[in-house]
Every structure is written in C-alpha cells, then in structure tokens.
Amino acid sequence: MILITLALGLTVAALLYLSMIWNFSYWRKRRVPGPKPKIFTGNYPNLYTMKRNMIYDLNDIYKEYKNKYDAVGIFSGRVPQLLVVSPELAHRVFLTNFKNFHDNELSKLTDEKSDFILSNNPFSLTGEKWKQRRADITPGLTNSRIKSVYPVTNKVCQQMTEWVKKQIRLGSREGLHAKDLTLRFTTEMVTDCVLGLSAESFSEKPTPIMAHINDLFSPNWSFVLLFALVNTFPSLGHLIKLRMVPHHVERFFVNLMGTAVKSRKSQQATGNFQRTDFLDYLLQLGEKRNLGTRHLLAHTMTFLLDGFETVAAVLSHMLLLLGRDEVVQQHLREEILPHIREGSIPYDKLNDLPYLDACLNESIRLFPPGFMTSKLCTESIELPNKDGPNFTVDKGTVIVIPHACHMMDEEYFPDPLTFKPERFMEPDAAKTFRERGIFMGFGDGPRICLGMRFAQCQIKAAIVELISQFNIKVNPKTRKDNLYDPSLFLANLNGGIWLDLEARQ
Ligand code: HEM
Ligand SMILES: *[C@@H]1O[C@H](CO)[C@@H](O)[C@H](O)[C@H]1NC(C)=O
Ligand SMILES: *[C@@H]1O[C@H](CO)[C@@H](O)[C@H](O)[C@H]1NC(C)=O
Ligand SMILES: *[C@@H]1O[C@H](CO)[C@@H](O)[C@H](O)[C@H]1NC(C)=O
Ligand SMILES: *[C@@H]1O[C@H](CO)[C@@H](O)[C@H](O)[C@H]1NC(C)=O
Numbered sequence: 239m240i241l242i243t244l245a246l247g248l249t250v251a252a253l254l255y256l257s258m259i260w261n262f263s264y265w266r267k268r269r270v271p272g273p274k275p276k277i278f279t280g281n282y283p284n285l286y287t288m289k290r291n292m293i294y295d296l297n298d299i300y301k302e303y304k305n306k307y308d309a310v311g312i313f314s315g316r317v318p319q320l321l322v323v324s325p326e327l328a329h330r331v332f333l334t335n336f337k338n339f340h341d342n343e344l345s346k347l348t349d350e351k352s353d354f355i356l357s358n359n360p361f362s363l364t365g366e367k368w369k370q371r372r373a374d375i376t377p378g379l380t381n382s383r384i385k386s387v388y389p390v391t392n393k394v395c396q397q398m399t400e401w402v403k404k405q406i407r408l409g410s411r412e413g414l415h416a417k418d419l420t421l422r423f424t425t426e427m428v429t430d431c432v433l434g435l436s437a438e439s440f441s442e443k444p445t446p447i448m449a450h451i452n453d454l455f456s457p458n459w460s461f462v463l464l465f466a467l468v469n470t471f472p473s474l475g476h477l478i479k480l481r482m483v484p485h486h487v488e489r490f491f492v493n494l495m496g497t498a499v500k501s502r503k504s505q506q507a508t509g510n511f512q513r514t515d516f517l518d519y520l521l522q523l524g525e526k527r528n529l530g531t532r533h534l535l536a537h538t539m540t541f542l543l544d545g546f547e548t549v550a551a552v553l554s555h556m557l558l559l560l561g562r563d564e565v566v567q568q569h570l571r572e573e574i575l576p577h578i579r580e581g582s583i584p585y586d587k588l589n590d591l592p593y594l595d596a597c598l599n600e601s602i603r604l605f606p607p608g609f610m611t612s613k614l615c616t617e618s619i620e621l622p623n624k625d626g627p628n629f630t631v632d633k634g635t636v637i638v639i640p641h642a643c644h645m646m647d648e649e650y651f652p653d654p655l656t657f658k659p660e661r662f663m664e665p666d667a668a669k670t671f672r673e674r675g676i677f678m679g680f681g682d683g684p685r686i687c688l689g690m691r692f693a694q695c696q697i698k699a700a701i702v703e704l705i706s707q708f709n710i711k712v713n714p715k716t717r718k719d720n721l722y723d724p725s726l727f728l729a730n731l732n733g734g735i736w737l738d739l740e741a742r743q
Contacts, residue, residue: 255277257316258277258278258316259277259316260316261313261316261317261318262275262313262316264311264313264318265310265311265312265318266311268311268629268630269626269627269629270309270310270311270320270623270626270629271303271306271307271310271311271623271626272299272303272310272311272312272321273299273302273310273312275312275313275316278315279315280312280313280314280315280316280317281295281299281312281313281314282295282314282315283295284724285314285315285466286466288724288725289724290724291721291722291723291724291725291726291729293609293610293640293642293643293722293729294722296321296610296638296640296643297640297642297643297646299312299321299323300321300323300640300643301643303323304323304324304647306624306625306626307323307324307623307624307625307626308322308323308324308326308327308621308622308623308624309321309322309323309324309327309621309623310323312638314636315466317636318635318636319612319635319636319637319638320615320631320635320636320637320638321638321640322637322638322639322640323640323643324624324675325644325650325674325675325676326674326675327621327675328639328641328644328675328678329673329674329675329682331613331637331639332639332675332678332681332682332683332685333682333683335619336683336684336685337616337617338615338616338617338618338619338631339613339614339615339616339637340364340365340368340614340616340617341364341365341368341613341614341616342361342362342611342612342613342614342685343612343613343614343636344356344361344362344612345362345363345364345614346614347465347468347479348362348479348481348482349479351479352479352481353479353481353482353483354488354532354536355483355488355491355535355536355539355543356481356482356483356543358371358533358536358537358539358540359536359539359540359543359544360372360375360540360688361544364616372685372688374523374527374537375537375540375688376688377519378516378519378520378523379516379688379689379691379692381691382514383514383515383516383519384691384692384695385585386513386514386515387431387515387516388585388695388699390427390430390431390515391427391431391695391696391699392581392582392699392703393430394423394426394427394430395582395699395700395702395703396581396703397426397439397440398419398422398423398440398700398703398704399703399704399707400440401419401422401440402414402419402704402707402708402739403741405739406739406740406741412713412715412736413713413715413716413736413737413738414713414736414737414738414739415734415735415736416554416557416558416734416735416736416737417550417551417554417734417735419554419737420549420550420551420553420554420557420700421451421452421546421547421550422439422440422444422448423439423550423553423696423700424545424546424547424549424550424553424696425437425439425444425447425448425451425546426439426440427549427696428451428541428542428545428546429447431515431516431517432515432516432517432520432538432541432542433494433495433498433517433538434498434501434502434513434515434517435447435494435497435498435501437451446490447494450487450490450491451542451546453484453486453487454482454483454487454542454543454546483539483543491535491538491539492531492532492535495531495534495535495538496531498517499517499521499531499534502517502518502521503521516541517538520534520537520538521534523537524537540688541689544687544688544689545689545692545693547607547728548607548693548728549693549696549697551605551607551728551729551730552598552601552602552605552607552693552697553696553697553700553701554735555601555604555605555730555731555735556597556598556601556697556701557701557704557710557735557737558712558716558731558735558737559597559600559601559604559657560597560701560705560710561710561711561712561737562657562712563657566597566657566659567705567709567710569593570593570594570597570701570705571705571706573591573592573593573594574591574594574702574705574706575706577591578702578706582699582702582703583699583702585695588695588698588699588702589694589695589698591698592663593659593663594698594701594702595662595694595698596659596660596661596662596663597659597701598694598697598698598701599659599662599668599677599679600657600658600659600661600662601657602679603645603651603661603677603679604645604655604657604720605720605722605729605730605731606641606642606645606679606729607679607728607729608641608679608680608681609640609641609642609722609728609729610638610639610640610641610642611638611639611641611681612636612637612638612639613636613637613639614634614635614636614637615631615632615633615634615635615636615637616633617633618630618631618632618633619631641677641678642729644675644676644677645676645677647676650671650674650676650677651676655719655720680693704739706742707741707742708739708740708741708742709739709740709742710737710738710739711737711738711739711740712735712736712737712738713736713737713738715736716731716733716734716735716736716737717731717732717733
C-alpha cells in the first residue's frame with residue numbers, strides 16, 4: 239500500500255516536473271538564442287516573490303544580448319515569449335509590421351462575460367471590433383473638444399490650489415502625499431469632463447465616486463493569483479477569464495452613468511445648457527449607434543480606466559523631479575509666468591511652451607506608465623536576428639517590448655538616470671527618438687494612445703498652476719534614487735513621493 243502511494247506520488251511529481259519544463263526547448267528548436275529558464279518562474283526570477291520590479295530582470299537579459307541580436311527567446315513561467323531587444327525591431331512591431339502584431343496580450347486574458355468593462359476597452363479589443371471602437375472614440379478626443387473643456391480644467395486647478403493651501407495651514411511634517419493630490423485632481427477632472435458631475439475630491443467629504451474610482455485600481459488577491467495561474471498554465475485561460483473591475487464597482491458606475499445621462503438630458507431640455515464636453519459626444523454617439531446605458535458606460539469607462547491612473551502617476555513624478563532640481567524648476571517658472579492671464583495660460587499658448595513640454599517628456603522617460611508592452615503575434619512572420627539566423631514567429635506568440643530598457647540605456651540617453659529636459663530641446667528630438675524606437679511614451683503606430691493630447695493638457699495645466707502658486711520641495715522621507723516599485727505594472731517610485739509645498743509671495 240505504502241509502495242503504491244509512493245510510486246503514485248513520484249509519478250505525479252515527475253509528470254508535473256515534465257510538464258513544467260516541456261516547453262523549454264521551444265526557442266532552441268526555432269534557433270532563437272536566450273537565457274536558460276528556471277522551473278516555475280522561467281526567466282522572471284521575481285515572478286512570485288515580487289522582490290524586484292520585473293523590468294530590472296528584463297534589463298539584465300537586455301544588456302547581455304542587445305549587441306548581438308534583435309530578439310531573444312524567454313519564458314514567463316513555462317510560456318514562451320519573444321523579448322525584443324533592438325529598438326529597430328520594436329519600431330517594426332508597432333509600425334512597419336503592425337498587421338502581424340495587431341493586438342495586445344490582455345485581449346487573451348479577459349472577455350465580455352467575465353469583465354464587461356475591461357474587455358470593451360479599445361486596448362483589449364481585437365481585429366475589426368478594435369477598429370470600429372477606435373473610430374468611435376477618436377472624434378470624442380479632438381483638439382477642439384479638449385479646448386472646450388479647458389475652462390473646467392482651470393476650475394479644477396484652482397480648487398487644487400485652495401486645497402493645497404489648506405493642507406499647508408494644517409501643516410504635516412510628513413509633507414503632502416503626491417499621489418493622493420494627483421489622484422484627487424484626475425478624479426475631479428474626469429468626473430466633471432466625462433460625466434458632468436463633481437466628485438467633490440477637494441472637499442472634506444468626497445462623494446463615493448472617489449472611493450469607487452480607487453477600487454477600480456486595486457485588484458484583489460484572487461485577481462493576482464489567477465493572473466499568475468493563467469501565466470503558468472495558459473490552457474486554463476479558456477476556462478478562467480480575469481475580472482479586474484469588481485462587480486460592485488461596475489454596478490456603481492452603471493447607476494452613476496444613468497444619473498449623469500438623466501441630469502444632462504434634463505439640463506438640455508430646459509435649453510440653457512451648452513457644453514461640448516465628452517459626455518455631450520458620448521450621448522450623440524449613443525443615439526447614433528443606439529447604445530444602452532451599459533454600452534454607453536463601457537465607452538465612458540475608457541476615459542476613466544486609461545486616463546486616471548496614468549495621468550496621476552506622470553503628474554506626481556513630474557512634481558518629484560522638479561522638486562529635486564531647483565534650477566530646472568526656476569527655469570520652467572520663468573517660461574510660464576509671463577503668459578499667465580487671469581490665473582491661467584490661454585489654451586493655445588499652453589501647447590506652445592517648449593521647456594514645459596520637454597520637462598513632461600523627460601518625466602515620462604524616467605517613469606513611463608507603459609514601461610513594457612505585451613503584444614500578440616496575429617499573423618506569423620519571418621524575422622532577421624542580426625548575428626543569429628532568421629526565425630519565424632508563430633501566430634499566438636506573446637511579444638514583449640521592454641521600453642524602459644531602451645529609455646534607461648546610456649547608449650541612447652547619456653547619464654540615463656538623471657533628469658535632463660534639455661535632451662528634448664534639440665529640434666525634433668522627440669520625433670527622432672520615436673522613429674528610432676527608443677522612446678515611445680504614448681506608444682506608436684495605429685494603436686498610439688488615444689488620450690495623448692487630453693493627458694498632456696491636464697498635466698501641463700496642473701503643473702502651470704502648482705509651479706506658479708508654490709515652491710516645490712521634496713520631503714526627506716522620499717527616496718533619493720529612481721528605483722521602481724517591485725509590485726506594479728506602472729513605473730512608480732518605490733516607497734511613494736512626499737512633497738513640501740510653500741506658497742509663493
Ligand atoms: C500620461 C498619460 C498617458 C500615457 C503615458 C499613456 C500611454 C499609453 C500607451 C503607452 C498606450 C499603448 C499604445 C500602443 O500600444 O501603441 C496607450 C493606449 C491607450 N490610451 Fe493612453 N496614456 C495616457 C493617458 C491616456 C488618457 C488620458 C486616455 C483617455 C482619455 C488614454 C486612452 C488610451 C486608449 C483608449 C488606449 C488604447 C488605444 C488602442 O489600443 O487603440 N490614455 N496609452
Ligand atoms: C508550448 O508552447 C506552445 C506555444 O505557446 C503552446 O501552444 C503549447 O501548448 C505549449 N506546450 C506545453 C506542453 O505547455
Ligand atoms: C475578488 O475578485 C473576484 C473576481 O474578480 C470576485 O469574484 C470576488 O468577489 C472579489 N473579492 C472581493 C473580496 O472583492
Ligand atoms: C514631447 O512628446 C510629444 C509626444 O510624443 C511630442 O508630440 C512633443 O513634440 C514632444 N516635445 C518635446 C519638446 O520633445
Ligand atoms: C532573412 O530575412 C531577411 C528579411 O527579413 C531577408 O532579406 C534575408 O534574405 C533572410 N536571410 C536568410 C538567410 O533567409
């Protein structure tokens with residue numbers, strides 16, 4: 239009896255072991271070079287321990303292979319992935335060979351039944367559905383619509399100043415938590431411009447909207463666990479689909495959307511309301527396509543899901559970098575102050591301040607919200623590999639592009655860890671960096687970020703407000719290096735950012 243149990247146990251263990259390493263010959267068979275994978279974690283040693291951000295593990299591989307190859311074969315758990323090391327190949331994936339790498343990996347991990355909101359985001363949509371949705375959303379984010387919500391942006395900026403002044407009066411030795419400040423800002427912006435409601439983010443008692451927006455971005459443990467499981471056993475992906483937006487949050491927003499639509503319609507019925515904001519566009523779209531509240535919500539949530547955390551993260555890191563460098567901060571203030579009219583800068587001028595633009599781009603280079611991209615091969619293709627032989631990427635293969643490795647490479651950005659907005663002051667610098675594939679903070683090609691201009695406008699308006707009203711200093715509690723938080727998919731300074739703001743004059 240004992241013997242049988244033992245033999246059974248050993249067989250099971252051996253089978254498990256074999257199945258875990260079964261695919262480790264995948265890249266060797268295709269003559270793609272790569273580092274040796276380990277059982278369970280593959281080439282991501284910190285996949286489960288989260289001791290170090292995975293981008294640093296990818297960076298070790300990147301540095302070892304970048305001079306000899308364009309791409310290397312790696313494994314996430316036991317799933318083969320192609321790691322793109324040369325920026326030229328990154329550019330091909332995003333642009334030249336777009337049809338072969340049309341979709342994002344996320345599309346495989348979720349579906350309408352398990353997460354209606356996430357699966358309806360343009361980022362997760364595939365093929366023709368993506369094309370249609372992108373065409374639907376694009377006219378909603380034009381320059382003229384962003385300009386028409388600019389007065390709302392400025393109103394929110396002023397509320398932010400009042401709130402900061404109050405925090406200064408209350409005086410905390412720890413300083414101001416930058417992410418808390420910037421999340422209040424983006425929450426208020428998005429709810430006002432997209433839903434036409436106020437979240438009262440800068441008051442003592444914010445409405446429940448603020449808390450629910452925060453819940454959107456705190457996936458619970460079951461999400462994290464499932465994600466790891468599907469990563470190790472991709473065939474489970476057919477059975478388990480991921481849900482990032484919890485049920486109660488989805489219900490809350492469906493109701494809120496209903497309220498927003500009703501209140502806007504009644505305002506319009508009285509005839510004295512005119513605002514060509516995003517809600518206005520979404521309602522027109524809803525009528526044209528005959529969309530119900532739930533579908534209308536899915537469109538609306540695009541603005542919240544994609545724009546809320548990214549903008550807040552970039553803004554808080556930009557404040558950190560300006561706070562650390564008094565010279566840059568003063569230089570920026572001198573560019574800004576002469577153009578302020580009645581508390582803000584006219585919209586057209588805001589987009590015509592080169593140093594402000596350069597500071598923003600340099601902040602995104604050091605802390606990019608998209609530090610890596612996982613694309614899917616949608617049509618197999620033969621690729622060259624520098625010193626190595628040509629190879630074929632099969633349909634369905636995951637392609638990892640580690641943008642942060644290019645952005646941290648001293649070959650492309652001398653003294654890469656230092657904040658130097660001057661890098662972007664050369665004529666056409668950003669365009670050249672993008673065409674070489676070494677800096678695409680907002681992506682590139684047909685899937686380039688839809689909200690880029692809206693994001694830039696919000697961030698610039700907030701910086702103009704804060705820089706003109708306050709001197710920005712960094713509280714000593716904040717780290718002095720640029721080390722990323724080990725557990726996040728967005729590049730965030732480990733340990734958080736605390737600021738000391740002083741009212742000017
Ligand atoms: C600083 C803030 C932001 C950054 C750095 C950023 C960055 C990015 C990046 C890197 C991508 C992937 C692009 C690609 O694969 O080529 C993306 C996609 C996208 N972004 Fe943004 N984003 C920001 C803000 C926003 C905002 C405010 C919105 C909406 C209002 C938005 C909407 C989208 C959408 C809808 C996509 C998917 C596009 C598609 O797949 O067709 N983003 N963004
Ligand atoms: C090996 O990888 C391929 C491609 O991702 C996949 O189709 C196949 O099911 C994997 N085999 C095993 C045993 O995991
Ligand atoms: C966590 O998420 C799962 C799936 O998304 C959901 O079924 C579960 O109710 C959530 N648990 C909590 C405590 O929110
Ligand atoms: C900053 O980046 C944006 C988006 O890539 C680009 O349009 C702009 O020209 C850049 N500005 C500078 C000064 O580099
Ligand atoms: C490798 O691919 C490139 C183009 O992708 C092609 O020009 C070249 O002839 C191929 N080399 C071999 C040995 O097949």
